[in-house]
Amino acid sequence: MPESEVAAEVIRRRALLVWPRLDRAALRRCGSNPARVAALVARRSSLPHDTILGILLTPAVTDVEASTWFG
Numbered sequence: 001m002p003e004s005e006v007a008a009e010v011i012r013r014r015a016l017l018v019w020p021r022l023d024r025a026a027l028r029r030c031g032s033n034p035a036r037v038a039a040l041v042a043r044r045s046s047l048p049h050d051t052i053l054g055i056l057l058t059p060a061v062t063d064v065e066a067s068t069w070f071g
Contacts, residue, residue: 008032011056015041018055 012027015037022041030036038052045052061069 005032011037014056019044 008031011032011034015022015027016024019041022044026040027037030040034053034056035049037056038049041047041052042049047055
């Protein structure tokens with residue numbers, strides 16, 4: 001799977017985890033563009049666009065990193 005498809009899938013999964021009632025077809029049409037996904041989410045959320053982008057683009061923390069940071 002090309003890297004752009006992997007990035008798109010990560011963004012879609014994260015969006016559905018945080019906002020599970022999103023329209024999946026509309027989310028697919030957004031592709032791998034985080035700004036378009038944020039605009040879609042902003043229609044149904046009171047969060048600002050920048051905050052939604054931050055939620056979508058924040059890298060995942062592994063278990064090793066979490067145990068290093070928090071003991």
